[in-house]
Amino acid sequence: MHELSITRNIVSIVADKAAGRPVKRVHLTIGKLSGIEIGAIEFCFPMIAEGTSVQGAELVIHQVDGRARCEGCGKDLPLEHLVGVCPCERRELLSITAGEELLVQSMEL
DSSP states (O other): OOOHHHHHHHHHHHHHHHSSSOOOOEEEEEEETTTTOOHHHHHHHHHTTTTTTTOOOEEEEOHHHHHHHTTTTEEEEEOOSSBBSSTTOOBBBBBESSSEEEEEEEEOO
């Protein structure tokens, strides 16, 4: 479960930026194509945050849909899986433009 180490990193980043001040809320952005199990992050967060300035903070997760651009025709398309092809006649491979993110978007003190 790599979500445990991801959650440790999130708490560490937020605690460092908070510099000892109590954190009320943490906003994350997680792409649907990132391979991250949001439920596991939500489960681990309170345990990892315990004893830090992040303890008791509300975790708010914003999900980003997958998007891709066709290398052949330039069309922007929704993408539900990491691999896809464009319905254009050339059926070119797609370049992912959104959905792989994992960002600590903001925190509220």
